[in-house]
Amino acid sequence: MNDASPRRDALRRQLGHWRRALEALLRFDEIAAPDAWASLEPALVGTIRDSFSRAAGRQMAELSSLERRATSAGGGDDAAIEARLVALRQGYSLLETTVDFYGDAINSRSNPVMQRTLAGLDRLAGLSMQRLLTPLGHPVPPVLCYVDRGLGAAILKAGLRLWDPTVLSPAATIKIARHNLMRPTALIHETGHQVAHILGWNEALADALEDALSGESVELAGVWASWASEIAADSYAFAHTGYAAVANLHDVLAGDIDYVLRFVPGDPHPVSYIRVLLGVEMCNAVFSDGPWQGLARAWMMRYPLDGADPEVAALIRASLPMLPRLARLCLHAPLPALGARPLSHWIDPGEVAPPVLQRLARAGGGAISRSPYWSAAEPLRILALAGLQMVTQPARATAIAETQQQWLQRLEPLPAAA
Known part of the structure; x- marks a missing residue:
């Protein structure tokens, strides 16, 4: 009995499955909610999608090559095609892990309040890097903050290779622990x-x-x-x-x-x-x-x-x-x-010594967390001030945290890099 045809049929069936899987992986509005995507800076959205599209394109090219061999009478040894298919599956799994990580991070911004809060943290993160990178001649990487469980914050640094080693992290992707969202010095x-x-x-x-x-x-x-x-x-x-x-x-x-x-x-x-x-x-x-x-x-x-x-x-x-x-x-x-x-x-x-921050609080008065002027002039010191007040005035910590969240939601994004 000749089993070559059933074996080749199985290969073609599997290749068709992985083609559909790769196509689905690039339906970006199924990975994260459209509103969550819309909360990101357009340049960052483009960078993320381009990175994933290029990685999937490389896998699609390999898959197309295997499909041609699997449909050709002279396509070669089935075992060799099967070995390459196994490698393709492994590559897909790594890319899927990468895409899912970003999908989960972006989806943490689906709620409008969380969108605005995390966008404010994006701005503070960018400003804090700008203070050292810009005078030393380095560009500031894009930032994507997200909220997740756990005790500590974490970062997936921009420029590092991800689970799929063909993809570089497109942003400084920063996890904020949910319990610390309102005291985000981390x-x-x-x-x-x-x-x-x-x-x-x-x-x-x-x-x-x-x-x-x-x-x-x-x-x-x-x-x-x-x-x-x-x-x-x-x-x-x-x-x-x-x-x-x-x-x-x-x-x-x-x-x-x-x-x-x-x-x-x-x-x-x-x-x-x-x-x-x-x-x-x-x-x-x-x-x-x-x-x-x-x-x-x-x-x-x-x-x-x-x-x-x-x-x-x-x-x-x-x-x-x-x-x-x-x-x-x-x-x-x-x-x-x-x-x-x-x-x-x-x-x-x-500049963030307690007496200096207290002078800032007196200068800004009750308007410091509402004034566009103060938010533009002193955003990082306002963060330090709110943190100091929560630490040293525990009876007022809840009210201070609520005021800080409202302030974060009003922060304007950093200007796009030229």
Whole structure:
């Protein structure tokens, strides 16, 4: 019995299925709601759709080649076509994962209130990157903020290869944790990751941290250097939003004692215990005395080091005396990646010191969150002010959060790049 025809029929049937699947993957209004697409900047919509269309086009070309071979009497060995079909299926799965990620992110903007809120966060994210990238001669990537579950924020950086390695991330795609939507200082931590990636700041800061600690301990220096990417992003959030960034980070990290005192070799996140106290030392370095000192005392009381693994406790104890020096290094040390200048040269954290923000609040008065003038002139400092007020005036936090959401919804988008 000759089984060649049924085998070839099965191939043709499968190829037809994957053609229809690829065609469906590019029906963009089925991936995300039309209203959600419409909430994005047109240039970003075009970039996303073009990226996916090119990737699908490459797979369509391969599929067409296989279809020709499968319908030709001399099309070649069925096993060879089947092997290429398996590879095509795998490629489709990777592209589908990429498209679904963006579809879910864009669909988080389907609600009109969420559309406007996330568009406001897009603007703040773009402005925060502009402050460092523009003077250093780099374009600001597009931004797509979305809301999702979980404790922490995250970023899929623009320019990175996605699940489908033929597709580059078309935007700085930033997840805002739903619970933190109204105190979004973590947004600036994530844009710090994008900026650091573009500038090579992580590598420069790692070298500086290692040099600063090499006289103490080679092992300690290596551990701190391995944390450079998260420390750079924390420094960026602090420079923009001050104490609010530290207090909000504290609240995200304040889990059980095993979590706070956990050290995972190779994890770029510092031990949570150290990470919060480094933020406090940034406050001390720039602002002097303030409520962050009470926060540090409460933190150390809640998480006694005798609850840590002995090796982790030794790492923490060796690090604690170094924190003031390391905080100053993060903010004030010139680095090659920052144009041979310190972070504080480009973004002065003194501008978000509590007394300075209080003066801003008095100058703006009740109109500060409603005035187009103030929103255009001081959007990032208004974010820092609202964050500070929520941290230091907990009885008013709900009202402040509601006012901030209304303010976010009124922010105008960044002008399109020329």
